């Protein structure tokens with residue numbers, strides 16, 4: 199059995215970011231990832247995710263603002279281009295005056311635009327309601343490059359990054375946590391559990407009945423197979439470089455399950471692949487080990503109808519679907535917490551990527567605390583116990 203300081207289980211964006219931050223702090227860290235580099239079985243693959251600070255809650259704004267600087271540090275350490283700031287727009291209803299107020303308080307540059315002015319500026323999109331434009335703090339993150347960079351620089355700083363190394367069990371034992379995997383047995387002082395949609399495979403046993411959570415404890419998360427798609431530009435439409443990242447909340451009488459639009463829409467350009475457009479969190483509930491990776495036809499038809507109406511710059515019939523998992527909590531807030539020696543990173547609810555390196559910092563903080571000390575770190579919004587009742 200190899201004794202190590204920290205074992206990180208899961209090499210998606212969150213586990214990889216944690217490994218980077220832990221290695222930067224000089225911790226002895228092993229990252230165990232079940233699949234090979236660049237795999238597409240979880241939530242962190244592909245070439246684009248929206249980065250933006252468009253949140254009203256201070257906890258998310260703090261993390262988003264922190265992440266911007268850390269993405270730049272990751273770029274300079276790795277030599278890879280990861281974050282591209284294109285500007286971002288949010289439109290529809292309700293008008294998000296709460297976010298504008300938060301921007302004003304933090305001096306985040308923003309402006310409100312009339313929908314006609316926005317359509318003139320970004321003719322590939324249609325707009326409704328007041329348009330909140332965030333010109334300098336929104337864009338996209340290159341997801342594959344980010345994961346590659348975190349792992350590469352963590353490795354360069356001494357972390358052991360092991361692919362094709364599935365973990366089979368995580369069990370607290372006297373003086374540590376025993377982790378059994380295809381890469382061997384480890385006795386760790388702390389474990390960071392960052393396995394996305396697989397969290398409930400490990401959680402109960404990993405917490406070991408601590409803090410009132412029995413060995414059968416599960417988080418009330420729902421894993422879905424989401425299916426945005428890349429749409430090709432129409433002739434004469436603005437080039438990929440000219441698109442902002444965008445989100446749209448259709449009017450409340452048309453929005454929701456069984457209505458015209460089942461959920462809010464989002465999108466951005468993915469250079470070389472077209473414009474990615476998705477409806478947030480409408481995918482089929484799935485088991486992450488038994489996914490079809492196929493777009494469900496009725497949901498795809500709704501997405502095409504959305505694109506036809508609201509994204510005139512692309513061809514709704516010329517598309518390539520994407521398959522990816524969401525692991526969603528009831529309140530769509532994350533779980534960033536520690537029980538004894540086990541740090542839990544879960545439930546990123548389809549909006550976690552942008553915060554990646556800031557979440558890595560939070561996880562490293564939690565993994566730096568004494569097992570019996572009160573939990574510091576992330577704060578009550580992200581507490582595991584809020585979901586334990």
Ligand SMILES: Cc1cc2nc3c(=O)[nH]c(=O)nc-3n(C[C@H](O)[C@H](O)[C@H](O)COP(=O)(O)OP(=O)(O)OC[C@H]3O[C@@H](n4cnc5c(N)ncnc54)[C@H](O)[C@@H]3O)c2cc1C
Nearest residue numbers: 208210211212232240241242248365394522546550551552
């Ligand atoms: C379609 C889609 C669009 C999105 N768009 C955005 C966006 O625009 N902006 C944004 O901020 N966020 C976005 N997100 C959300 C973001 O991508 C996720 O929140 C984030 O990728 C979650 O990362 P993770 O590390 O928690 O999970 P994952 O990426 O799933 O990583 C978990 C890892 O654990 C590994 N693992 C599982 N079991 C084991 C085991 N037994 N042993 C070892 N390893 C194991 C898995 O192989 C996997 O690599 C989107 C997500 C999807 C699906």
